[in-house]
Amino acid sequence: MTTTTDERPPATDERRASWLREHSELGVSVLLFLIGVLVLTDALTMTVDIAQRGPVGPKTVPLVVGTGLLVVAVLLAIDVLRGGRGESEGGEDVDLSEPGDWRTVLLLAGVFLAFAVLIGPVGFPVSGALLFWGAAYALGSRHLHRDPLIAAGLSLLTYVVFNNLLGVPLPGGPLMGVL
Secondary structure, X not given: OOOOOOOOOHHHHHHHHHHHHHOOOHHHHHHHXXXXXXXXXXXXXXXXXXXXXXXXXXXXXXXXXXXXXHHHHHHHHHHHHOOOOOOOOOOOOOOOOOOOOHHHHHHHHXXXXXXXXXXXXXXXXXXXXXXXXXXXXXXXXXXXXXXXXXXXHHXXXXXXXXXXXXXXXXXXXXXXXXX
């Protein structure tokens, strides 16, 4: 019986799967490397409209972070290929035999997506309040009278601190003239 070049003995496939399982941390290394390349590309293509004084400008921090990500990715890959392994998570108070709580994850993802969509049209105070209240609800708080009030207060406080005290303009939406 002859085998073609496309067919591999099962032992080769099993060895490859075993090698990939033993070196799964390389996936983290690849992810860090890709993020580093993205950050560096974005930093190098950034246009600077303000007059820069001194050696530190708006490109400096992204360049340092991107370079750091690349260095960590390469060092992690070298460590993994030399046999280094991360310790398995023991799960202090987590039952690792239970499945993940996808309902909470999906609720939080929906809340963040709604915040991103609503921040432009309704402004930060309203969308922030919905974000804070939605996150509290998704994480298990069921105080339906108290939570929206705390979320609104926290959102307004955040808006005032960033907009008025720190000078970082946040979209005010319809409340722009009121606040």
